[in-house]
Amino acid sequence: MHYFHYKEEDLYCEEVPIATIADRVGTPFYLYSHRTLVRHFKAFDSGFEEIRHLVCYSVKANSNVALLRIFVNLGAGLDVVSGGELFRALKSGVDPKKVVFSGVGKTEQEIEYALNSGILMFNVESSQELVRIDEMAKRLDMRAPVAIRINPDIDPKTHPYVATGLMENKFGIDFKLAMKEYTFAKGLPHIEIIGVDCHIGSQLIELQPFVEALRRVKELIHDLGQRGIEIQYLDLGGGLGITYKDEIPPHPTEYAKAIVEEASDLDYTLIFEPGRVIVGNAGILVTRVLYTKETGEKNFVIIDAAMNDLIRPSYYGSFQGILPVTKGEEEKIIADVVGPICESGDFMARNRRMPKFKPGDLVAVMSAGAYGFSMSSNYNSRPRICEVLARGDRFHLIRERESYDDLVRGEKIPDFLG
Numbered sequence: 001m002h003y004f005h006y007k008e009e010d011l012y013c014e015e016v017p018i019a020t021i022a023d024r025v026g027t028p029f030y031l032y033s034h035r036t037l038v039r040h041f042k043a044f045d046s047g048f049e050e051i052r053h054l055v056c057y058s059v060k061a062n063s064n065v066a067l068l069r070i071f072v073n074l075g076a077g078l079d080v081v082s083g084g085e086l087f088r089a090l091k092s093g094v095d096p097k098k099v100v101f102s103g104v105g106k107t108e109q110e111i112e113y114a115l116n117s118g119i120l121m122f123n124v125e126s127s128q129e130l131v132r133i134d135e136m137a138k139r140l141d142m143r144a145p146v147a148i149r150i151n152p153d154i155d156p157k158t159h160p161y162v163a164t165g166l167m168e169n170k171f172g173i174d175f176k177l178a179m180k181e182y183t184f185a186k187g188l189p190h191i192e193i194i195g196v197d198c199h200i201g202s203q204l205i206e207l208q209p210f211v212e213a214l215r216r217v218k219e220l221i222h223d224l225g226q227r228g229i230e231i232q233y234l235d236l237g238g239g240l241g242i243t244y245k246d247e248i249p250p251h252p253t254e255y256a257k258a259i260v261e262e263a264s265d266l267d268y269t270l271i272f273e274p275g276r277v278i279v280g281n282a283g284i285l286v287t288r289v290l291y292t293k294e295t296g297e298k299n300f301v302i303i304d305a306a307m308n309d310l311i312r313p314s315y316y317g318s319f320q321g322i323l324p325v326t327k328g329e330e331e332k333i334i335a336d337v338v339g340p341i342c343e344s345g346d347f348m349a350r351n352r353r354m355p356k357f358k359p360g361d362l363v364a365v366m367s368a369g370a371y372g373f374s375m376s377s378n379y380n381s382r383p384r385i386c387e388v389l390a391r392g393d394r395f396h397l398i399r400e401r402e403s404y405d406d407l408v409r410g411e412k413i414p415d416f417l418g
């Protein structure tokens with residue numbers, strides 16, 4: 001459920017006509033609906049009312065500090081995977097005691113930053129990382145709170161690039177070796193074991209893999225208890241999918257119900273790290289048609305946004321809905337929507353039935369709130385685009401469009417080049 005809707009011929013975000021925003025900020029731009037973001041967060045969070053839990057929104061999905069602030073104001077914690085994300089998280093005003101730090105390759109500098117910030121816990125992904133965190137905590141004369149990320153070897157039935165809980169993936173520690181790893185961690189003087197973590201993949205559209213993972217991890221926590229290792233937090237990661245085209249993922253309340261059923265008897269706090277399900281359908285990419293062209297074989301709609309702005313179609317072959325910002329053209333054609341970048345993989349849609357767009361028309365690329373701006377780059381020296389947040393009948397620029405000067409900021413020509 002989101003608040004992008006037509007009023008007669010015009011596409012609105014909440015109560016703002018999208019064409020008005022385009023006139024004001026230029027194109028392309030990302031546009032988010034405040035009401036949708038709040039609604040999605042609350043829908044997810046409220047499902048777990050009955051149990052002790054903490055929703056740590058996954059910053060990587062969309063890391064704009066204004067969005068983080070929305071969730072933090074609603075009581076969220078944050079899941080970060082780099083020093084940069086931790087910096088953003090702290091900027092957003094989150095309580096550091098609600099921050100979890102995941103990721104397979106944390107550097108010394110990042111570990112030190114997180115220790116000094118007083119985060120809730122590190123989700124640790126290898127023995128070597130445990131040793132590194134122990135050393136860093138010793139240097140700072142403290143104990144580092146950790147969970148170990150377990151790879152439960154469960155097939156999430158999703159795109160191979162975003163499956164993470166299989167033995168062939170680089171993430172976490174083999175389920176069978178978990179006890180050994182916990183025993184090792186227990187012997188490290190500057191490590192304080194407080195949790196177990198597991199995240200099996202992204203864009204999951206079935207409940208069963210989540211439930212199976214939870215069952216496996218519950219068994220582990222039981223066995224740990226018998227060995228005197230008490231767990232306070234179970235982090236189940238993120239991964240709940242959304243509708244891009246015709247997928248029918250479980251509603252967050254169904255997801256919550258399935259988890260709560262398995263978890264009502266537990267005496268530890270459950271942590272969740274949702275990203276996509278909160279922001280995915282709360283954001284779109286608005287772009288303008290530059291040209292259209294027909295080759296003998298195909299119709300092309302050439303837009304002013306490109307794969308550097310939204311890489312999902314090129315990288316994962318993902319489907320993103322294409323809608324006219326102003327309806328009108330009745331005639332439909334089959335076309336590719338492509339960007340200006342010098343790669344054949346630069347497309348938003350292929351062989352898609354759509355209105356016969358003309359130069360100057362505005363196009364909405366739907367479901368672009370998650371892994372849109374956060375995966376954008378400056379490829380082809382294209383300045384990164386601006387981000388806008390609509391709320392009611394007003395809108396706010398929450399990130400400026402980059403300038404050409406921004407593109408070369410930090411670059412230096414050595415003296416010997418004259």
Ligand code: LLP
Pocket residue numbers: 058061079102103162199201202203237238239240273274275276277312316370371375
């Ligand atoms: N926690 C961990 C440890 C993760 O690795 C991820 C996502 C999440 C939470 C959030 O997952 P979500 O709820 O958003 O599914 N760029 C890809 C998705 C990559 C997901 C990476 N990890 C895409 O555009 O589909």
